[in-house]
Amino acid sequence: MSDDEPTRTGGKLQPPQSTDKELSHIMDKPVWDNTALDALVQAHIGRELRSLFDEIVHEPVPDRFLQLLQTLEAKKGDSA
Amino acid sequence: MTVIPDPKKELITAIPRLRAFAFSLCRNGDRADDLVQQTLMKAWANMKSFEPGSNIAAWLYTILRNEFYSEFRKLRHEVPDTDGVFAARLTSFPTQDSHIDFQDFRTALFKLADDHREALMLIGASGLSYEEAAKICGCAVGTMKSRVHRARTKLAELLMIGSSDQIGPDRKWQAAVTIATTQRGADPSSD
Numbered sequence: 001m002s003d004d005e006p007t008r009t010g011g012k013l014q015p016p017q018s019t020d021k022e023l024s025h026i027m028d029k030p031v032w033d034n035t036a037l038d039a040l041v042q043a044h045i046g047r048e049l050r051s052l053f054d055e056i057v058h059e060p061v062p063d064r065f066l067q068l069l070q071t072l073e074a075k076k077g078d079s080a
Numbered sequence: 081m082t083v084i085p086d087p088k089k090e091l092i093t094a095i096p097r098l099r100a101f102a103f104s105l106c107r108n109g110d111r112a113d114d115l116v117q118q119t120l121m122k123a124w125a126n127m128k129s130f131e132p133g134s135n136i137a138a139w140l141y142t143i144l145r146n147e148f149y150s151e152f153r154k155l156r157h158e159v160p161d162t163d164g165v166f167a168a169r170l171t172s173f174p175t176q177d178s179h180i181d182f183q184d185f186r187t188a189l190f191k192l193a194d195d196h197r198e199a200l201m202l203i204g205a206s207g208l209s210y211e212e213a214a215k216i217c218g219c220a221v222g223t224m225k226s227r228v229h230r231a232r233t234k235l236a237e238l239l240m241i242g243s244s245d246q247i248g249p250d251r252k253w254q255a256a257v258t259i260a261t262t263q264r265g266a267d268p269s270s271d
Contacts (some may be wrong), residue, residue: 041236046204048185053205056100065095068117069088071121 081172083134089121094140097206101141104201105148107190115152119144136209141216145198153194196231203228 084090098119102112122143123130173228189197195217202213203224214224 038236041239042232045185045200045232045235045239049189049200049205052104052186052189053100053201057096058104059096059099061092061095062113064113065116065120066092068120069091069124072121073088 084127084130084136085129088126090136091123091140095120096136097137098140098144101198101201101206102144102148104189104197104205105145106152111152115148118147118151122147135212136215138212141202141206145179145216149194185239188235191238192231192234195227196234199224199227200231200235202234205247 095116098110098116102115102119103109106112119140119169123140126143130136132137189200192200198217199213202208203210208216208227210221210224214221217224219227
């Protein structure tokens with residue numbers, strides 16, 4: 001860790017050691033200044049957004065809407 | 081003037097996406113469906129103003145959104161914009177009171193201001209283009225782009241600043257590991 005990092009409450013962060021090369025490049029920078037971590041978080045956000053959207057999109061259409069549209073269509077016929 | 085051949089069918093096809101968008105705005109399933117109901121009725125009554133060949137989903141999103149901002153939003157307690165709270169991020173961020181909690185995505189999403197949340201849903205979730213989303217929201221493309229950017233930044237902060245507890249800074253590295261391994265091993269079909 002570099003010595004010119006600002007001091008925080010509780011002292012400097014000491015991340016756990018990692019032999020995993022992929023993770024070590026994330027861990028060698030503080031959380032608040034970490035583009036690699038940001039990229040991971042943004043990818044996570046993208047997945048979660050799509051997952052939320054897909055979950056609802058795949059629900060069956062509630063009856064109330066089918067009934068509404070049937071009623072509206074029938075009325076249109078009546079008023080012709 | 082040409083008319084859409086089967087308006088009922090077009091509307092039914094769009095309902096799932098409308099429900100998803102409505103849910104992100106209303107943050108409540110029942111109210112979201114009420115909003116969709118209002119939207120469908122308005123759309124039906126205004127079918128004549130729809131240009132055949134243009135994007136009907138975008139047209140419906142616009143109606144739904146207008147309905148939300150004019151009627152449905154008033155009915156709930158206004159959520160304050162959290163701009164000021166997170167402006168101090170750099171000085172207060174990794175304290176012993178914060179931890180990263182990636183389970184509460186929806187909680188964090190629902191804390192965003194309305195214009196941030198809708199921008200994320202239209203661009204990030206529905207997969208619309210910036211041009212389409214900007215048109216739906218009645219703003220410039222540049223505005224939409226910066227809104228999405230700010231929304232993503234704010235959401236990332238919200239995800240990483242959870243409720244205060246005694247968990248220390250080590251937990252953030254743990255969370256980074258969790259995300260990294262989740263992403264690497266992520267396989268949508270294996271859940």
